[in-house]
Amino acid sequence: MSVAAMELPNVEEEGLQLGPIPGANDRVRFAGTGEAEGAAVLDRFLTLLHRQVLSLELRRVTIELAELEFINSSCLKAMVAWIYKVDTEGRPYKIHLRRDASMHWQRTSLATLQRLAPEVVVIEET
Amino acid sequence: MSRGAGSFLGRRVSQIAAARTAVSFSLERSHSLAGKIANWLIDFCQMTIGDRETTSRLHMAAHELIENVLKYGSTPEVGLEFELERSATESIVRIKTRNTADPQQLEEVTRRVTELRAAPDPVAYYDRLIRSTAPVIGMSGLGLARIRAEAGLEVDCSVEGREVSIVVQATMRSDR
Numbered sequence: 001m002s003v004a005a006m007e008l009p010n011v012e013e014e015g016l017q018l019g020p021i022p023g024a025n026d027r028v029r030f031a032g033t034g035e036a037e038g039a040a041v042l043d044r045f046l047t048l049l050h051r052q053v054l055s056l057e058l059r060r061v062t063i064e065l066a067e068l069e070f071i072n073s074s075c076l077k078a079m080v081a082w083i084y085k086v087d088t089e090g091r092p093y094k095i096h097l098r099r100d101a102s103m104h105w106q107r108t109s110l111a112t113l114q115r116l117a118p119e120v121v122v123i124e125e126t
Numbered sequence: 127m128s129r130g131a132g133s134f135l136g137r138r139v140s141q142i143a144a145a146r147t148a149v150s151f152s153l154e155r156s157h158s159l160a161g162k163i164a165n166w167l168i169d170f171c172q173m174t175i176g177d178r179e180t181t182s183r184l185h186m187a188a189h190e191l192i193e194n195v196l197k198y199g200s201t202p203e204v205g206l207e208f209e210l211e212r213s214a215t216e217s218i219v220r221i222k223t224r225n226t227a228d229p230q231q232l233e234e235v236t237r238r239v240t241e242l243r244a245a246p247d248p249v250a251y252y253d254r255l256i257r258s259t260a261p262v263i264g265m266s267g268l269g270l271a272r273i274r275a276e277a278g279l280e281v282d283c284s285v286e287g288r289e290v291s292i293v294v295q296a297t298m299r300s301d302r
Binding site: 084 | 204257259263268269272
């Protein structure tokens with residue numbers, strides 16, 4: 001059975017690059033650096049992603065983070081809001097975060113996100 | 127006055143003593159400069175302390191502090207200082223920001239830092255803060271708690287008149 005691919009834009013704004021991974025229906029890639037101005041960009045993208053995942057009835061979505069150099073707390077808050085929404089609205093899907101553990105901030109910040117919603121967030125190594 | 131990336135006012139690099147180095151800037155508020163300044167600061171930090179883990183923690187702190195002064199400062203000029211003190215047994219790195227702010231902001235930042243410093247478990251405090259702000263649209267307010275919990279750095283603040291200074295400090299054992 002084939003599953004429809006997500007229809008998400010490739011976004012390059014405010015230092016962030018966000019978009020679907022070609023050929024993978026449940027994977028997206030985040031890259032670049034997210035400062036304060038990037039929070040709204042990330043928030044919009046995550047809203048679209050959430051809608052897509054729900055409409056396709058996916059059970060999981062994977063975010064590739066290895067090329068995400070850093071996000072500040074405003075962007076982290078956008079991730080928090082999305083994860084909280086998934087966690088408190090019936091946990092319709094799991095969120096797999098694929099990190100590069102050599103980056104200190106990824107180790108600590110992704111652990112923070114997992115503590116927020118351990119039933120939803122799964123951390124994987126790249 | 128605006129001279130792009132070269133618009134730092136009162137730039138000063140001083141060798142205060144053989145074991146103490148301080149760099150200070152006064153800069154105009156510009157969000158586009160924040161990341162560049164943080165990265166420059168961290169490059170400098172990497173060169174001087176040569177400890178990748180500590181540099182990464184300071185990188186996080188620098189980004190958060192610079193964002194805060196740009197977001198909450200009430201006048202165009204804000205300050206940023208980097209200080210390294212070395213002794214035979216340890217090295218201390220401090221990043222200090224200063225900005226003027228409205229009385230309400232001064233009160234709020236003082237309250238937050240006092241709460242943060244009093245918290246016996248910084249990670250538990252941070253987790254509670256995240257959970258309580260998660261449903262609130264647009265509000266972050268996580269920066270200082272993130273510095274304390276994720277970067278594992280000490281955070282303090284002082285207010286003088288309408289100016290607030292925030293200091294973040296890392297202490298490392300010297301390997302020499």
